[in-house]
Amino acid sequence: MNAEERSRLLFEVHQAGNCSHPVRLRGEMVNLATGEVSDNVLRVACKDRRRIVCPSCSYLYKADAWILVASGLLGGKGTPESVKTHPRLFVTLTAPSFGSVHTITPSGGCVSRMRSGSPSPCPHGRSLICRKRHEGSDPMLGRPLCARCFDFEGAVLWNAHVSRLWNNTVQLIRRSLADVGGVVQSKLSTVAQLNYLKVAEVQRRGLVHVHSVVRVDGPESIDVDPPSWVTTETLAKVIRESVADARALRLDGATVRWGSVLDIRDLALTSDDATKVASYVAKYSTKTTDGSKELARRFHSRRQIVGLLDDRHYRGLALAAWDLAERPAFAALHLRDHAHAFGFTGQLITKSRQYSTTFAALRSTRAQYMAGQRESDPVEGTFHFEGRGYDDPRATQLAEVLFTIHQELRQEALAARLSSNEVPEP
Ligand SMILES: [Zn+2]
Ligand SMILES: [Zn+2]
Ligand SMILES: [Zn+2]
Known part of the structure; x- marks a missing residue:
């Protein structure tokens, strides 16, 4: 040169x-x-957010995501510092099971007889118990014990409806808060407001998890402190009940609900915890579905999915999305455009208008x-x-x-x- x-x-x-x-x-x-x-x-x-696509633009996106989350927790960039004293929770919502997958339980084991619920093998003759203790890097993690038993269509359709499920959850939280405050739901903003930022993360088993920072502010403006009846405990209780009740209707009429695992953490702690949460969210914001190049872009044909994806489980999910698109009931979901995201059609990061600044x-x-x-x-x-x-x-x-x-x-x-x-x- x-x-x-x-x-x-x-x-x-x-x-x-x-x-x-x-x-x-x-x-x-x-x-x-x-x-x-x-x-x-x-x-x-x-301006692509994904690290595998553009390291430089993804770095800036990650930094922006960090500021977006952190300023909603600690103030700054136009958000008042007083938000630090408002009830703030970090909530992780999970998908239900669509078939037993290899995992690491809190005790370190995988799927025991107790968890699988059945000592007998599945209809395909596969044992539904795994006695291994998987390492964190084990490629088996998140993969089904029997691929033929795994409900790929159910998983994809769950991903495709998770944004609706989230919206219903937020509605229920707002309604319950209004109940506690003794006003009708449409008048909640006269006593308090609910603000949040959420990020979707695709787990190893190919299902979306939602991580969210939820904050309650005073009426009309976030400069105003919330009323004394909204404590962190009240908010946690309201969220727990709303998550249990939340439902979304699938386009074919079936019902979509959250899984049983729900994690709620109090962020009224130190600024250290707040920056940790910001880093956590920022980290997920630059990932593709699984961090690979193959799942960074839309697929153009069924054959391309088969040719590109070596991982059987991910191939099964992408193909399920591709094939489901042919059913008239799901046409409106445009699942072929989202086969690389296993059916997830929503935005990766979304937030309520008043949470903090914007990208x-x-x-x-x-x-x-x-x-x-x-x-x-x-x-x-x-x-x-x-x-x-x-x-x-x-x-x-x-x-x-x-x-x-x-x-x-x-x-x-x-x-x-x-x-x-x-x-x-x-
Ligand atoms: Zn770029
Ligand atoms: Zn296992
Ligand atoms: Zn089976």
């Missing part, structure tokens, strides 16, 4: 902010200082800051979408190398600040 090529590649990668697969825009640009018009190709960052606000602040860093004439332009990626495939590699170097420099700077006892910025 000659010097000219090198500097062109560096310029392109720098312009796209070290993005691996930038969006290419073509158009006319007018230099507002000189009036000069030029034909230009701009490369802008892809859009954080991105716009960053864009303004970056614009302020550049020393060039102001420009104006009209652009249209031309394509994705760089013309030269070496630019993608260069983007990833530059991103890694940036990360290492950041880590070193952080380590230096920590050793000099400065308080690190998140």
